[in-house]
Amino acid sequence: xxxxxxHMILAIIxxxxxxxxIGLDRTAAGQFMISQPIVAGPLTGWMLGDPTxxxxxxxxxxxxxxxxxPVGAFVPANSTISTVSATxxxxxxxxxxxxxxVIGFSLLxxxxxxPMTMMADNVVRxxxxxxxxxTAIFSREDEGRTLARAHLSGLxxxxxxxxxxxxxxxxxxxxxxxLFSRLPENFxxxxxxxxxxxxxxxxxxxxxxxxxxxxxxxLLTGFMIAAVLxxxxxxxxxxxxxxxxxxxxxxxxxSGLRR
Amino acid sequence: MDYGDKEIGxxxxxxxxxxxxLIQTSWSFERMQSLGFAYAIEPIxxxxxxxxxxxxxxxxxxxxxxxxQPYLASFILGGVVRLEQDRASGRxxxxxxxxxxxxxxxxxxxxxxxxxxxxxxxxxxxxxTALLMLGSWWAPLLFLVIYNSWHVGLRxxxxxxxxxxxxxxxxxxxxxRFTRMAKLFKVISLTVLGGILGTMPAWRPELKPxxxxxxxxxxxxxxxxxxxxxxxxxxxxxxxxLMLGLAVFCLALxxxxxxx
Numbered sequence: 001x002x003x004x005x006x007h008m009i010l011a012i013i014x015x016x017x018x019x020x021x022i023g024l025d026r027t028a029a030g031q032f033m034i035s036q037p038i039v040a041g042p043l044t045g046w047m048l049g050d051p052t053x054x055x056x057x058x059x060x061x062x063x064x065x066x067x068x069x070p071v072g073a074f075v076p077a078n079s080t081i082s083t084v085s086a087t088x089x090x091x092x093x094x095x096x097x098x099x100x101x102v103i104g105f106s107l108l109x110x111x112x113x114x115p116m117t118m119m120a121d122n123v124v125r126x127x128x129x130x131x132x133x134x135t136a137i138f139s140r141e142d143e144g145r146t147l148a149r150a151h152l153s154g155l156x157x158x159x160x161x162x163x164x165x166x167x168x169x170x171x172x173x174x175x176x177x178x179l180f181s182r183l184p185e186n187f188x189x190x191x192x193x194x195x196x197x198x199x200x201x202x203x204x205x206x207x208x209x210x211x212x213x214x215x216x217x218x219l220l221t222g223f224m225i226a227a228v229l230x231x232x233x234x235x236x237x238x239x240x241x242x243x244x245x246x247x248x249x250x251x252x253x254x255s256g257l258r259r
Numbered sequence: 260m261d262y263g264d265k266e267i268g269x270x271x272x273x274x275x276x277x278x279x280x281l282i283q284t285s286w287s288f289e290r291m292q293s294l295g296f297a298y299a300i301e302p303i304x305x306x307x308x309x310x311x312x313x314x315x316x317x318x319x320x321x322x323x324x325x326x327x328q329p330y331l332a333s334f335i336l337g338g339v340v341r342l343e344q345d346r347a348s349g350r351x352x353x354x355x356x357x358x359x360x361x362x363x364x365x366x367x368x369x370x371x372x373x374x375x376x377x378x379x380x381x382x383x384x385x386x387x388t389a390l391l392m393l394g395s396w397w398a399p400l401l402f403l404v405i406y407n408s409w410h411v412g413l414r415x416x417x418x419x420x421x422x423x424x425x426x427x428x429x430x431x432x433x434x435x436r437f438t439r440m441a442k443l444f445k446v447i448s449l450t451v452l453g454g455i456l457g458t459m460p461a462w463r464p465e466l467k468p469x470x471x472x473x474x475x476x477x478x479x480x481x482x483x484x485x486x487x488x489x490x491x492x493x494x495x496x497x498x499x500x501l502m503l504g505l506a507v508f509c510l511a512l513x514x515x516x517x518x519x
Contacts, residue, residue, distance in 0.1 A: 028284045031329060033380070033406050038387055039399045051396075056465045058399070059391045064498055066384040069376040072326070072368070073288055077499070100465055111502045128287035131294070143318055144301050151294040154285035190513035194506050196468045199392065200481055201505055203452050204488035205498055206381060210445045214493070215486065218446050222453025223482055230458050231475040237393045237461040244454030245386065248447035255446075 003178055004171065011048065011092055012174075016166035018047060019084040023162025026080050027070070028155055037061035037083040044084050050091035053098040056195065057086045057107060063202020067209035075125065078117035081162060085169040086110040092170070093177030104191030105180045107198065109173050117165060124161045128154050218251055265307055265348035267340055267422070274302050275340060276418050279333050291326035296336070296360075303340050307347035317343070320357060327364040328371020330410060334417035335363050338426020345425075359426045366428065370437050378441035378448070379409055385448045389455045392462050456482050 022043070025035040033039065037058045045054020065079035090098035090106040098106070131150045180187065207219055222244040229235040229243060282295035300321055308314040327335060338359055345351035387402035395401075417431065424430045459481045460467065460474035470477060491501065512518050 027286060028281070030280045031283075032410070033383075033403060036380075036384065036402070038384060038391065038402050042396075042399050052465065055391060055396070056463070059388050059466070062384050062388050064502070066381050067377070068498070069372060071372050071376070073291070103465070108502070108506050111499055114499050125287050128285045129289045131285055131287075143315060144305060147294065147297055147301060147318070147322075151281070151285045151298040154294075155281075158284070186513040187510070189518050190506070190509040193468075193509040193512065193518055196466055197484070197505055197509065198502070199455070199462075199466055200485045201488055201498075201501055203456060204485045204492055205501075206385065206452055207449065207485070208489055208492040209377075210381065210449055214489065216449055218449035219453040219456075222450030223457040223478070224453070225450070226454040226457025227475060227478045228457075230461060231473075231478060237458045238390065238395070240458055241386070241389045241393070241451060241454050244450045244457075245447055248450030249443070251450060252443045252446040 003174065008092060008174070012088075012167065012170045015044065015048065015084065015088045015092075015170060016163045018044070019081065019088075019166040020159040020163035022084060023078075023080050024155060024158055026078070026158075028158040035080040037065060037079050040080055040083045041087050044087040045091060048088060048091040050087075050094070050097050053090040053094075053103050053106075054087045056100075056103055057083055057090065060107065060195065060198040060202060061086070063199055064205060066202075067206055075118060075121045077114045078121055078165075081117045081165050081169070082110040082114060084162075085113065085166060085173060088166070088170055089173030089177060093174045099188075100195055101188035101191040102177055102180070104193075104195040105177060106173060108191070108194065109176055110169070113169055120161050120165055124154075124157045127157055218248060221247055221251055265344065267303060267306070267344045271303055271306065272337070272340065272418060272422060275299050275336055276333065276415055278302075279329075279336055279414065279418070282329050282332050290322075290324050292329070292332065293322050293325045296325045296332065297321040299336055300339060300343075303343060307343055323357070325360060325364060327368040328375060330375055330414050331367040331371035331417060332364075333414045334367060334421040334428075334431055335360060335426060337418040337421025338363070338424075339421075341422045341425045363426060363428055370432075374437040374441045375410070378444035379406065382444040382448045382451075385451045385455070389451055389458070392455065392466055393458060394463055456485060 022035050022040050025032055034043075039058070041054040041058020041061065042051055043054065045051040045057070061079055061083050065077060068076040068079070070076050086106040086109070089109060090103045093106070094102050131153050207216060211219070225244050225247050226240045230237060230240045278299040282292050282299055285294040286292060297318060301318065304314055304317050304321070308317055339356055342351070342354040342356045342359060346354040346356070383402050383405040386405065387398040390401065391398035413435070417435075420431060420434065457478050459478045468477065468481075472480070488501070496504070
């Protein structure tokens with residue numbers, strides 16, 4: 001059976017269409033954070049019939065990219081395209097529910113594609129400059145319409161960027177997953193471990209950004225609360241997380257930060 | 260005094276509020292949010308300046324360079340709408356609209372970036388990810404609710420507040436203590452992050468390391484590995500390089516026979 005049958009081609013085009021819309025939320029419209037990995041991953045996974053892959057990829061990439069901030073003219077890595085592509089590659093490449101090694105391999109593939117997504121983001125912003133220049137020549141009749149046309153054309157450019165990137169990444173990724181499945185078992189074991197270690201890397205990246213200290217007291221306090229209550233007193237994990245939130249609030253209050 | 264059709268009402272501000280969600284649609288390196296700002300304020304200018312020449316000249320003014328944090332841009336929009344209203348109605352013909360924009364965009368940009376991107380987003384993400392990793396499928400919805408209740412609420416509030424006080428930033432800072440809230444959010448994010456590491460043995464099976472050891476020891480190992488990564492990060496590695504390095508590390512362990 002051919003890898004790219006009509007069903008697969010339709011799924012790729014469908015994902016690219018949805019990916020384009022999700023990508024708009026990133027910069028061009030709203031910024032309601034639907035484009036964040038924690039939302040975009042499960043959404044793509046649910047759409048393609050593999051919510052678990054979306055949840056795993058979304059959770060991992062959220063931790064890794066959440067503190068990559070669009071400050072000033074800096075264009076951060078496009079975690080939306082990475083998430084949508086990784087989830088779709090894992091789900092479509094597995095023809096159903098993606099096994100853990102395939103999820104890990106998809107994450108690795110889309111990580112390698114990050115520089116390309118940043119380049120595409122830069123190209124769109126340069127093209128937007130030309131639209132801004134075009135508004136300098138107002139038609140006498142309706143300046144408002146000229147402005148709206150030039151401004152809203154940015155929506156089309158941002159949409160096309162995400163759509164085209166998904167359309168390019170998905171067939172490459174699905175082909176790579178097919179080749180990956182033929183590799184020796186050691187590669188599969190390595191990718192399973194890779195997925196399980198990525199949340200720790202994400203945690204390290206966030207701590208590095210939020211705290212100047214090598215060993216942060218609040219991080220250790222949260223860890224102690226969770227480890228003691230969860231592992232020694234067997235308090236349900238959901239309650240443990242609520243207690244760490246309270247612990248953080250009290251810690252801030254009594255350490256003088258709220259003064 | 261009756262200013263008639265030169266009076267800006269809640270309906271006009273609502274149009275600006277909705278258009279402000281598209282402030283970054285044509286973001287470019289040269290002029291950043293300039294078109295977005297002009298697009299958001301255009302219906303106001305059309306209402307205030309029926310004279311074509313004056314309307315054109317005000318439009319050109321608002322298409323000059325502008326860049327700030329997109330959510331707090333609503334405060335500047337509110338202030339600018341107020342000054343334009345005062346100028347057009349004759350209440351304050353010397354209103355320095357451009358001066359207000361120039362004075363506020365950089366400080367509000369820095370303030371908004373550190374609050375929204377550097378504190379609120381990590382907090383919402385860390386809390387939701389913690390729950391998602393522990394098996395709560397609804398965590399992404401919680402993330403959207405936490406984030407957008409602040410995001411949309413503040414966007415609306417600061418627009419009307421900016422209009423009410425004519426863009427007085429001191430008033431804004433007295434009302435919303437962004438720096439204090441950012442510090443609080445960062446502290447809570449760090450403790451919840453510690454909580455994520457401490458609950459490692461209860462993570463979803465796809466994410467929980469398949470190592471046969473007591474829960475407490477597993478959590479301690481996870482914490483030790485994270486602290487090691489923090490040390491590596493302090494030497495200046497990028498996330499992409501670290502992810503690739505981690506993949507190579509996993510391959511080395513697999514081929515060395517350490518993981519089965």
